[in-house]
Amino acid sequence: MVKRKVKLVNISDVESFNAICSKFDCDMDLSSGKYYVNAKSIMGIFSLDLDFPLELMADTEDEDAVEEAFQEFIC
Numbered sequence: 001m002v003k004r005k006v007k008l009v010n011i012s013d014v015e016s017f018n019a020i021c022s023k024f025d026c027d028m029d030l031s032s033g034k035y036y037v038n039a040k041s042i043m044g045i046f047s048l049d050l051d052f053p054l055e056l057m058a059d060t061e062d063e064d065a066v067e068e069a070f071q072e073f074i075c
Contacts, residue, residue, distance in 0.1 A: 027059040
């Protein structure tokens with residue numbers, strides 16, 4: 001499991017982030033406080049409070065792939 005704090009600022013960020021998540025074959029979740037959503041669900045992402053950093057949880061051991069794919073969003 002790879003965990004990273006990410007920041008999504010606007011609609012364009014959410015769309016790009018969601019597209020990257022969809023390319024991964026593993027489960028991808030986002031959490032904000034006690035709320036968890038599927039990061040591959042754009043509606044799920046919009047249900048979170050985007051004013052604060054979110055935690056991305058990728059169910060993979062390939063930490064380098066996650067770092068490279070999400071480098072513009074990692075805070």
